[in-house]
Amino acid sequence: MKHPSTAPKHGLAAGDAGRPERADWTIDQGWERYTQEEHAVWRFLFERQSRLVPGRACREFEEGMRDLPIGADQIPDFRRLSDVLSRRTGWQVVAVPGLVPDDVFFEHLANRRFPAGQFIRRADQLDYLEEPDVFHDVFGHVPMLMNPILADFVQAYGEGGLRAQRMGVLPNLARVYWYTVEFGLVQQTEGLRIYGSGIISSYAESLFALADPSPNRVRFELERVMRTRYRIDDFQETYFVLHDLEELLELARVDFAPVYERVRQQSELEPGILLPGDDIMTRGTGVYHAARAEGN
Numbered sequence: 001m002k003h004p005s006t007a008p009k010h011g012l013a014a015g016d017a018g019r020p021e022r023a024d025w026t027i028d029q030g031w032e033r034y035t036q037e038e039h040a041v042w043r044f045l046f047e048r049q050s051r052l053v054p055g056r057a058c059r060e061f062e063e064g065m066r067d068l069p070i071g072a073d074q075i076p077d078f079r080r081l082s083d084v085l086s087r088r089t090g091w092q093v094v095a096v097p098g099l100v101p102d103d104v105f106f107e108h109l110a111n112r113r114f115p116a117g118q119f120i121r122r123a124d125q126l127d128y129l130e131e132p133d134v135f136h137d138v139f140g141h142v143p144m145l146m147n148p149i150l151a152d153f154v155q156a157y158g159e160g161g162l163r164a165q166r167m168g169v170l171p172n173l174a175r176v177y178w179y180t181v182e183f184g185l186v187q188q189t190e191g192l193r194i195y196g197s198g199i200i201s202s203y204a205e206s207l208f209a210l211a212d213p214s215p216n217r218v219r220f221e222l223e224r225v226m227r228t229r230y231r232i233d234d235f236q237e238t239y240f241v242l243h244d245l246e247e248l249l250e251l252a253r254v255d256f257a258p259v260y261e262r263v264r265q266q267s268e269l270e271p272g273i274l275l276p277g278d279d280i281m282t283r284g285t286g287v288y289h290a291a292r293a294e295g296n
């Protein structure tokens with residue numbers, strides 16, 4: 001199974017070949033042109049994933065989903081999503097053909113536009129994604145963008161991304177996005193919950209991230225995360241856990257320049273490694289990835 005690619009791959013995978021007519025890479029969603037088969041893929045994914053949400057997704061995800069025009073019947077119309085979303089947090093959903101270059105991606109986020117893949121995966125590839133499609137982007141990301149904290153954080157990430165590119169430290173910043181917006185867990189009073197879009201839009205990873213004994217679950221710490229590589233083609237070996245989504249607000253206010261400087265002087269970390277200073281919630285068995293490595 002492959003996982004939705006996000007920011008770090010946008011530029012690498014997109015290339016110039018797929019460049020659309022508009023400079024910002026947006027296209028019309030063309031909602032009227034989705035076929036019954038495509039709506040049926042959405043329905044399958046929506047129903048399967050919705051069964052997993054209660055007791056696994058964070059409160060904010062459920063609240064966002066409840067108030068959005070997203071249902072099982074059809075692929076959501078971005079115009080209707082944007083109407084509701086913009087009234088709540090000032091965000092819009094815009095359609096793109098797939099991966100877009102990093103600078104285009106950041107420019108959209110910095111202006112509260114979420115670029116969502118227009119296409120949907122094929123019926124024979126339900127768990128296989130090379131690029132983020134409309135299910136990952138809409139089901140995974142849009143409910144969280146209804147939350148003011150996530151809304152501010154993702155905008156700040158877009159602004160920070162443009163700066164990080166100029167400073168040559170984009171890989172460090174991209175890891176923050178990866179281990180929060182895409183693959184973040186949060187400790188809530190009810191228990192450990194998912195807020196990361198890459199997890200909550202994936203059936204298998206929703207189960208793996210919360211309950212499997214294999215991965216590590218470690219308290220989020222900014223510099224630690226910035227040093228930690230990640231898996232783009234498989235489940236994560238380590239998940240980083242926030243005490244509270246409010247931590248993201250503090251993170252959005254941090255002056256990253258001195259942090260980059262400190263991180264630059266330290267070694268990079270492999271995804272599954274644990275450090276003496278880590279606040280470890282689960283010391284993973286590593287069984288899953290060990291078996292995968294043997295199989296290769």
Ligand SMILES: [Fe+2]
Nearest residue numbers: 004006132197
């Ligand atoms: Fe994503």
